[in-house]
Structure formats: C-alpha cells, structure tokens
Amino acid sequence: MTSNSVKELLSKNLIVQEVVVNGWVKSFRSNRFIALNDGSTLANIQCVVDFEKLDEHVLKQIHTGAALKVSGTLVESQGSGQSVEIQVKDIFVHGGANPDTYPIQPKKHSLEFLREKAHLRIRTNTFAAIMRVRSALSFAIHQYFTENGFYYFHSPIITGSDAEGAGEMFRVTTLEGKNPPLNEDGSINFKEDFFGKETNLTVSGQLEAEAYAMALGKVYTFGPTFRAENSNTSRHLAEFWMVEPEVAFNDLDDNMDLAEDFIKKVVQYILQHCGEDLQFLEKRLLDEEKSKPQAERSAMPLIEKLKFVAENTFQRVTYTEAIEILRNSKPNKKKKFQYIIDEWGADLQSEHERYLVEKHFKCPVILFDYPAKIKAFYMRLNEDGKTVRAMDILFPGIGEIVGGSQREERLEVLKEKMAALNIPEEELWWYLDLRKFGSAVHSGFGLGFERLVLFATGMGNIRDVIPFPRTPQNAEF
C-alpha cells in the first residue's frame, strides 16, 4: 500500500480511510499518543495506539527519534490541536533511537550545542523550519528570474583570475603539499599544477556573468562563493551562496528597480508558501527576545517585518545625502559613533548603516553614487569624476544585503581605472574584450543568499541558516 506524507494526511481532510505513513517519533506520551513527523511539514500527525494490543517488543522501541511505518485509519481527531489522527493498526520500526545516547531529545537545546551536531540538528523543528524556508527562497529566486526572462548561468567555481580583489581567496591545487615543484628562481612551478597555473575558489561570478549578459541580455548566477577571511563573526562564512543578476542595457536606476522588485517578490513568495514555518520562527524569536532588554528586541514580529518589506518602497538616498544626515545626527554630534563622520569620502561602518536604516528612515534603504575610491574598479564613473554608479541595499538588523553597480562600459575609462590599481590588462583581457566589441550600458548586483535567509527567518547567526557552515577552523561533516 502506498504511503502518504504527513502534509498530505493533514491537508486532505479525508475521514475514515486506511493510510500508511512513514516518519520519525517526535514524542510519545501516555503509552498512547505518538507525534510523528516526516519533514514534509512542521506539524506532526498524531498516531493513537492501543498499547494493550501492540507487541511489547515494538512498544519498547518507540522513543523520540525512532523511524516508524504506521498503518491505520485516518479519523477525525478526538483531541484538540489537530483535525485528524491515525487510529493505529500496525507499526513497523525501521530503526530505533536509544534515549540514553540520542542527542535530540524533546527539550530545548541551545543553538551552540546543535551546531556541533549539524547532521542531526535538522531533526529539530527550528532547523527544519529554517531549511524549508531556505529551500522556498531558493525556488522563489529561480522562479522570479525565469518568469522575468532571465537565463540561469553557472559561473565557474575554480578560477585562474584573482583580479577582482573582493577578498582573500582559497588556493585550489593538486601539487604535492610539502615539496611542490619549483622553477629555477625558486618559485612554485604552477605549470605542473592541475590547471597549469595558480587557481583559486571564486569570490564572485560577476565578471563572467557580464560576458553572458552581453549576449543573452538578462542572466543570473546562483552558486557558492568563497572568502578566506579570518572573520569569526555571526555575519561571515568562508563558503556562502550568492545570487548575481546581470542585465545588458540596464542603468543604475533599472538596477535598483530590479533589486527592489526581486527582493519583494521572493519575500512575498515565502509569505504565501511558508506560513506555518514562519509563524513557528516568529514565536521562536519572540521567546528568545523575552530575556533581552526592550531596546534590543526586534521592532516588529517576523511576519509583520516581512510584510513591511514586501509592501513598502525602499528609501533611495545618495551617499552624499547620507553623509549629511549622519553628520547632523545626534550620535555623531554627541560622539556616540565609534567612527565620527566629519567629511565626504568616509567609508560607512555598520553603525552608520544601522543608524540610517533603523533610526532615521526606519525602512530598507538603497544608498547609491558612492565615492569612487571606496568602490571596485569596474563600477561606472559618474560625470562628476569622483563618484561611481554603485548601490548598496541596507536591511534592518542585517546591514548590507545587496551590493551592485552599473558597470564601466567605456574601454578607455576602464583601462585607466585598472592601471591606477595596478591590475594588469593581460589578467582581464577577455573582460576588456567585452568593451571592445558591442559594449553597452549594463548593470547587476550580488545578493548574499544567507543574509536573505537570516532576514527571512529572524535567526541571529549565519551559521544557523546554512546546512553545514564553513568557518575558520571548522569544516566538519
């Protein structure tokens, strides 16, 4: 007999029906009520057993975490809290879970404790909810771009170029680690390495995405990117997923429109598809924040916050305007900022971004037209000669969630920028080709996917929103 998922059983409202369901025991109380979950949804199906009729050997194996196949009759529930339940006829134990050694017991475990058990933490309601939301966000991203005429493009992970300068990179090699082959001058002979040159893990697929946008028009990447930075913070991972759309003929205004519409639509998608999980995560956050002082609690409950983002226009502000606001702000005048803003050109710190988003505008903010000298070489220079067509989207509680720009499409200007930064043209000959042949205005942005998942789930540590986090000194599993 075919089995049904818990989600199907709970949603069908079919009364009196012979069913089979597989899942794991969440709890077993009074030798009578098994709460069974199979991951298809947050809710459990209640399985009611008559312990006097059940084989004692089976009964003894029904503990939290055990995998069961339950056969019985789906009936209207007698108790409160669920619409239907199963009157159990038969139970097959796929595999037990010794309560003395199984770490995931029906009690509160700290997130730190669960991080050490990343292979089992997915069996908790919290992590199952997070990862279902993460999966829904991923699909929403693919659906959004597909519906809007974008092509998904797989940018290379191993790269021979280190010109982008977005951060420290991991070397990828098959050379013998201890005695690598050397050149006559004593340097490593990378010609003998797998790719015949020094290679690294990518920090961004943008440059390659530009090549594809200049032919397919609208493309996006969604893949892993890497930073070998020794940052042990709640916001940084060594391996994370990034979404990078790139659009030919889009200027910075189009780019901001795209980013704002994109974020709103994917947030709407999870509001529509992940209601139960979001309610659970909202409650989790409220519970967690009970012990915090009022000032540190979230301004809005999770779902209200998501709706707020989905429904309200993001505030667009130039860097120059932002500097004026910050310069005249109370914390700046009272020297409460760690970094006092006193002149144009200063790089904004997280404290400044938070002030703008959380105190001044109280909504997502798009900052644009940054000073050229604090931004990357490929961003398009404005006519003023000192700012570039860059934009960052800042989110409450998260900080920068999107960074993007209109790209410099003029060959000579780009060459000057590269020369000033000592980026050799030979390194990026192919990137320069895009400006030699059929060049055009184009723009794109990068969205740190885990930061979006943090925002969507209300979690506080980025290690808790990716299945197996990679951080300094940690690549377990």
Next chain:
Amino acid sequence: MTSNSVKELLSKNLIVQEVVVNGWVKSFRSNRFIALNDGSTLANIQCVVDFEKLDEHVLKQIHTGAALKVSGTLVESQGSGQSVEIQVKDIFVHGGANPDTYPIQPKKHSLEFLREKAHLRIRTNTFAAIMRVRSALSFAIHQYFTENGFYYFHSPIITGSDAEGAGEMFRVTTLEGKNPPLNEDGSINFKEDFFGKETNLTVSGQLEAEAYAMALGKVYTFGPTFRAENSNTSRHLAEFWMVEPEVAFNDLDDNMDLAEDFIKKVVQYILQHCGEDLQFLEKRLLDEEKSKPQAERSAMPLIEKLKFVAENTFQRVTYTEAIEILRNSKPNKKKKFQYIIDEWGADLQSEHERYLVEKHFKCPVILFDYPAKIKAFYMRLNEDGKTVRAMDILFPGIGEIVGGSQREERLEVLKEKMAALNIPEEELWWYLDLRKFGSAVHSGFGLGFERLVLFATGMGNIRDVIPFPRTPQNAEF
C-alpha cells in the same frame, strides 16, 4: 520610452506601434536590413533602415557585433521569414565592433576555435541556444522537485572528509605553498590551515544529503562537484554540476521510478519551452553529421530522440541478465569487444553499455543489482550477499547519465563494509550516526547535469555545454 525585448516584439503581433529595442547586430545587408538579436530568443528582429536618411557616422558603425538601440515603428514585414519588422527612425550606437578584429563574424566557426573564446562564443546562435536550453533544464529540475515535495539542500563544497572515494580530489588551502608549516615528524601541519585540517573540494553531496533526507524526507542537491582526474576526454570535466535527490523510505524500485519520471518530465519541459532552440540544434547536428558515414550518424533527429525518451518506458535489466546478453552477443563471440565478457563480476565498459542501449534494447536502460565489489561501500547489500541495490541509467550516445542506489541502512553491515575497505569509522562518525538513530530504508541518485545537457542539445563535447569549462591545463577566464 521603455524598450521591449526581441522576444516580446516577435510574439506580440502588435502592428503599427512605436517601439524601442536594444541588441547586437547579427548581420547588416544591402545597407538596409539589420538583423538584431538581444539573446532573449533565437530569432532576430529585422530593422529596415533608409540609409539616405541615416547619419553617415552611425551607418559606418553598423557591423556584426555592434550594440545598438533602435527606435522605430513595428510593422507587418514585407519580406518572407518574419512576421514583423521595424521601420527604423533612429539608431543609437552603444558600442561598435571592428570587423577587422571582432572574432565572431557571420560565418561558420569551428567549435574548437570558439572554445578559446568562451567569453564571446555565447554570441553565436549555437552557444546561445545551448545555454538557453541548459537554463531551461535547470529550472525544470527545480520545478520538478518543488512540485513533488522535495526541499533543495545546499551541500557543502569544501569538505574535510575524503572517505567517499569517488575520485581524485582538489586540495583547498590557504597555507603558504612553498614553505608550509610542518609538524615535528616532518608532515604538513594542517592545524595551521584555514579550517584546521586538510580540506578538499567535494566529489558528491550525497552523504550530507542523506543526513537531510533522514529529517526532511525528500531532499535534493544541485551544485558543483569536482574531480581532479587527468582525463582529457569529450565526456569529462574537472568541475561539473550534479543533481542528487535523496529520499527517506524509498527502496531501489521507488528510486528507479523517481529517476525515470524525473528525466522524462525535465525533457518534456524543454520540448514545451525550447522548441525554437531545439529545432536549431537539431538542424546543426544534421549538418554536422552529413560528413560522417551513415553508421556514425544519430539514429534519430534530436527532437524525435527527446520525445522517444519522454514517452517510452526505460528497460530495467539486472546486471546478471545484462552479462548473459553480452556474453551471448555477436561482438563478444566474434571478439569485437576490446574487453571480452566471460564471467559474472566483470565491470562493464562503455562499449558494453553502448551495445546494450544502442544495439540490443534501442532505448534507455536501467541496470540494477550490481556485484558489490565493483560498487561503493554505502550501497545496500542484497540478501544474496554478493550484489548491491545499485542502479545506473544508460542513455544512447551518452552512456551513464544517472548512478544511484538504495543505501545501506543497517549499522553493522555498513561498519563491516567500511572495515573491509579500510575506511576509518572516525572519518564518518556522523554518517554512522544516521544508522544509530532513526535509521530507515532510503535511496537516491546522482545525475551528471552536463551529460543531460549533452543529450538534450545533441552536442558531442562536454566542453561545449558548460559556460567556462575546467579541464586539465585549462582554467582560463
């Protein structure tokens, strides 16, 4: 004025309307007809200019590859071959393309020539069509799994485990290449490496996917995987994308059902959504094969082949049956096979797989229940003690496109298998945990995404179906 994509202009059938379109010149003939393409679709929009009214400076820049913004009136086409065309009022040249140096001219370029120009080859009809089909297949995969209750799971790319033994691995490191820190015994001190241990690029997300399936029920990965094998063939890449579903409570029969249904549905998706590109690729293949002897040509045109796969049942055959067929086959008896099949237990070579698929069954074949000794340690041992619940799907012209199995869910059997292969239990403590706590029958498979794209596009070399291929001695771009 907002611009439209070429796809929109061609599909709308709106007659007499002021339009703006951006794109690249495919060809310009008789100083009058510009074929403009923006990547949104294979077809071009014809733009008709009155060269006597056009600025001479603009006219001189209209060459193949130039990026233009064209404004004009959309009218019913006078010529044949297109339904509508633009009567041009104005042209803005975003960027020219010097015909003396631009490599992508409107003539036939060899695939080898284009491989050296991976950043520009996407501007040819062939590569644009391939990559649009690739993108559509990607979306079809995400949609199939989402609609069938699977959760997308991002398996880690950097891994501290090398126990799976699926192939040679790339080392990931931040240690100084020439003088790495050493332990007292002279070995490399990996404690000083970024992750505090030796790390590699993943060869498969399966083991981690199993952990997630044992909580979320149905999961899949779709991400990059790596092999550091010095294979310079038309079927191998050092970096490629793999799809790996994993399902709790599925046995091998369920697994074969899933794989067959999955492949059929994603093929149906591109038949529905990529008609124009597939027709183009079918014609390309026919042209290419004209110069080949009849015996080496494809048995069916591309689209017929895709429909055949989508509509016909895959032949399921045990390894044991396959060996019998091969042993009694003509090429075996006449010693035409390079590797003669004379006894049970032999590993099948590509020549044998091709015989089964292309000569004997003439359809996709699922081989299952392989000898344990030629398959991986985690595959479930059958009651006969000598075969495992493994399955491979073999496709005409491609060979193995899917490899999967029911996983060994019994702790003691798994431990014995690991011991026999000298895989230390400490390496996979967490994988063993899945068998200690709530273990159950489960199954999954891996599909090499580029092999599916090869099949779907009729291309012959795997380097031509991924944007920037990574192969031995090649990590350009």
